[in-house]
Amino acid sequence: MHGGNVTARDDILGRLRSKLGRNAQNAATARQAMGEVLERHPGGPRPSQPADRLAYFRQRSEALSTTIDEVAAFADAPAAVAAYLKRHGLPLAGGVAPGLSDLPWAEAGLRFEARGGRPDDLVGITGCFCAIAETGTLMLCSGHDTPAALSLLPETHIALVRLSRIVAAMEDAWQLARDELGRLPRAVNFVSGPSRTGDIEQTIVLGAHGPYRVHLVVIREA
Amino acid sequence: MHFKARVGEKLADRILQENLAKAKPKFVDSRAKVMLELDDIEATREAAKQIRNRSLENLDLWLETFESKATEAGAQVHYARDSQEICKLVVDIARRHGVRKITKSKSMVTEEAGLNRALEAAGIQPVETDLGEYILQINDNEPPSHIIAPVFHKSKEEISDLFARTHNTPRKTDINELTREAREQLRPHFLSSDMGISGGNFIIAETGSVAIVTNEGNGRLCTTLPKVHVVITGIEKAIATLDDLSTLLRLLPRSATGQAITNYVSVLTGTKRPDEFDGPEHLYFILVDNGRADLIGSEFQDMLRCIRCGACMNHCPVYQTIGGHAYGWVYPGPMGSVLTPLYQGLENALDLPHAATLCNQCGVVCPVKIPLPELLRKLREKQVERGLRPLSERIALRAWAWVARRPALYALGTKIGVRYLKWLASGKDRIKVLGVAPAWTQGRDFPAPQGETFRELYARGQRDCAR
Numbered sequence: 001m002h003g004g005n006v007t008a009r010d011d012i013l014g015r016l017r018s019k020l021g022r023n024a025q026n027a028a029t030a031r032q033a034m035g036e037v038l039e040r041h042p043g044g045p046r047p048s049q050p051a052d053r054l055a056y057f058r059q060r061s062e063a064l065s066t067t068i069d070e071v072a073a074f075a076d077a078p079a080a081v082a083a084y085l086k087r088h089g090l091p092l093a094g095g096v097a098p099g100l101s102d103l104p105w106a107e108a109g110l111r112f113e114a115r116g117g118r119p120d121d122l123v124g125i126t127g128c129f130c131a132i133a134e135t136g137t138l139m140l141c142s143g144h145d146t147p148a149a150l151s152l153l154p155e156t157h158i159a160l161v162r163l164s165r166i167v168a169a170m171e172d173a174w175q176l177a178r179d180e181l182g183r184l185p186r187a188v189n190f191v192s193g194p195s196r197t198g199d200i201e202q203t204i205v206l207g208a209h210g211p212y213r214v215h216l217v218v219i220r221e222a
Numbered sequence: 223m224h225f226k227a228r229v230g231e232k233l234a235d236r237i238l239q240e241n242l243a244k245a246k247p248k249f250v251d252s253r254a255k256v257m258l259e260l261d262d263i264e265a266t267r268e269a270a271k272q273i274r275n276r277s278l279e280n281l282d283l284w285l286e287t288f289e290s291k292a293t294e295a296g297a298q299v300h301y302a303r304d305s306q307e308i309c310k311l312v313v314d315i316a317r318r319h320g321v322r323k324i325t326k327s328k329s330m331v332t333e334e335a336g337l338n339r340a341l342e343a344a345g346i347q348p349v350e351t352d353l354g355e356y357i358l359q360i361n362d363n364e365p366p367s368h369i370i371a372p373v374f375h376k377s378k379e380e381i382s383d384l385f386a387r388t389h390n391t392p393r394k395t396d397i398n399e400l401t402r403e404a405r406e407q408l409r410p411h412f413l414s415s416d417m418g419i420s421g422g423n424f425i426i427a428e429t430g431s432v433a434i435v436t437n438e439g440n441g442r443l444c445t446t447l448p449k450v451h452v453v454i455t456g457i458e459k460a461i462a463t464l465d466d467l468s469t470l471l472r473l474l475p476r477s478a479t480g481q482a483i484t485n486y487v488s489v490l491t492g493t494k495r496p497d498e499f500d501g502p503e504h505l506y507f508i509l510v511d512n513g514r515a516d517l518i519g520s521e522f523q524d525m526l527r528c529i530r531c532g533a534c535m536n537h538c539p540v541y542q543t544i545g546g547h548a549y550g551w552v553y554p555g556p557m558g559s560v561l562t563p564l565y566q567g568l569e570n571a572l573d574l575p576h577a578a579t580l581c582n583q584c585g586v587v588c589p590v591k592i593p594l595p596e597l598l599r600k601l602r603e604k605q606v607e608r609g610l611r612p613l614s615e616r617i618a619l620r621a622w623a624w625v626a627r628r629p630a631l632y633a634l635g636t637k638i639g640v641r642y643l644k645w646l647a648s649g650k651d652r653i654k655v656l657g658v659a660p661a662w663t664q665g666r667d668f669p670a671p672q673g674e675t676f677r678e679l680y681a682r683g684q685r686d687c688a689r
């Protein structure tokens with residue numbers, strides 16, 4: 001499937017082959033080595049981490065201007081979200097990821113519809129596939145249960161993070177994805193704090209094109 | 223304009239000089255601080271270098287693997303040999319899908335291609351959405367002066383004026399307010415564009431994905447909302463696995479902006495799935511050669527490891543003094559001084575390999591250990607080999623070589639030379655006008671020789687030893 005562009009492809013790959021001195025024999029050897037790399041996907045050096053992963057995750061997240069709350073169980077999340085929204089004078093309505101629609105949002109006085117993100121949403125609530133302590137990062141996998149735009153269009157993004165899903169490093173997050181999802185979702189978005197820009201005089205400003213605020217509710221329930 | 227003339231202009235530009243002086247320490251200091259979070263910086267750089275080398279050493283096969291994985295996931299993979307082919311492919315794709323407006327996330331390869339001009343000529347509106355790139359676009363398509371901070375050369379006052387003029391809004395001077403204004407101007411474009419164009423920091427063979435690293439969120443918007451997404455990136459950006467990506471990501475944002483990670487890292491694979499609310503229905507890759515393939519297997523192959531972090535320019539005393547525009551093409555600083563002659567022709571960038579003190583600051587900070595000074599030196603050699611140096615320089619070098627092979631004559635020559643310089647200095651320690659080469663002292667003084675020559679010192683040392 002190369003459209004009407006066969007010549008450019010053949011020309012470029014052809015030149016690469018000749019520059020690399022490609023022949024059937026060294027191609028076979030190289031393919032075998034490549035196969036091993038793909039199979040084993042060896043990692044590079046990783047920075048060490050303190051043993052208390054949650055504390056480290058919290059520290060790294062807060063350094064990025066993410067705020068964090070903790071609750072015991074999923075059922076407690078709506079009340080914690082409501083308290084956060086009220087504390088900041090934010091609207092008590094918006095979109096919630098369909099994967100979280102069965103939580104008692106209405107009981108907490110919130111009006112969140114289970115759906116994808118809309119341009120006029122001010123608040124979006126999502127879960128996350130996992131979170132990464134090393135950098136204070138959320139890993140969001142796009143799909144019906146976690147729509148990509150819901151964490152992007154609203155000015156406030158709230159994410160529920162299960163404590164047991166906080167992994168040490170990005171490599172661990174990929175391994176979880178390999179084990180649990182088989183193939184990658186269309187979009188894996190790693191989110192580390194509110195959107196920002198430093199383009200004007202290298203001065204960091206929060207809220208460029210994405211959310212101004214990222215708030216996490218960590219759920220201790222296993 | 224000639225490089226030297228541009229440099230003269232930039233040095234005389236007071237506002238630019240102030241802006242450069244203000245911007246420099248921010249990148250340098252924050253990088254230095256955040257690199258220390260890595261337990262073993264050297265081992266991480268070495269690993270990154272190996273990862274990039276592994277791709278380049280079998281680039282043909284990695285591209286084939288990438289292609290088959292990407293196609294499997296629903297993307298279409300195209301190749302472009304040069305700028306013209308890039309523009310033609312994009313315009314064709316846009317026409318095929320009836321596209322009127324394109325939102326663009328930052329991509330240096332599209333700068334190489336002059337894509338925006340081609341789109342406009344085809345009646346398609348490109349909207350740059352990275353804040354810096356947007357500022358440049360509304361300022362009459364000014365070129366970027368830095369690969370990750372496109373308006374590195376501009377002060378916020380200049381941007382305030384530009385926004386007030388272009389948006390017809392009251393003049394704002396607070397950077398927060400300026401950013402919000404850009405957000406409000408651009409949001410409607412995101413929602414109404416039919417196609418998004420992004421670069422690609424890496425393409426991943428394991429999964430056929432593209433990895434895009436951004437802070438603002440514009441990259442996510444461009445690749446989530448429009449129904450067509452076109453990724454335009456260089457063929458050299460292939461890496462093997464997601465774990466390789468993880469290693470490289472420990473260095474790229476740190477080296478670029480002094481962040482442990484950028485706000486967003488998007489790894490995108492294929493098209494919208496049936497159960498999804500959003501995502502593009504069509505995904506195209508345009509993998510660009512534009513001079514890259516010819517570097518494979520050459521003495522300049524190391525340059526293809528570049529991950530476009532900008533650390534080399536942030537740490538370059540020459541870049542910090544003249545800014546990015548003086549370099550004349552898309553890529554400035556040390557990496558630009560290597561890439562421009564290689565991609566645009568040696569003869570079209572004769573001064574760039576010489577626009578360096580070879581102090582090796584760039585080589586020390588480069589996250590993938592590209593020996594930039596060595597490559598600059600090789601380019602200088604190439605110029606000599608191909609007879610591209612000016613006649614006067616060639617004659618002077620010949621003459622010097624001839625003399626240098628005759629020690630007695632050489633000693634006499636240096637003796638006379640030193641006397642002459644001392645005479646020029648007339649007792650002071652600096653020479654204001656260098657008699658035989660007055661151009662050299664136009665912007666600086668020449669230090670006057672002090673005390674004895676090396677030969678005299680050496681001879682005396684020998685005599686003292688003998689005693």
Ligand code: SF4
Binds near residue numbers: 530535588
């Ligand atoms: S040459 Fe090295 S330091 Fe310069 S942009 Fe490329 S990777 Fe970064």
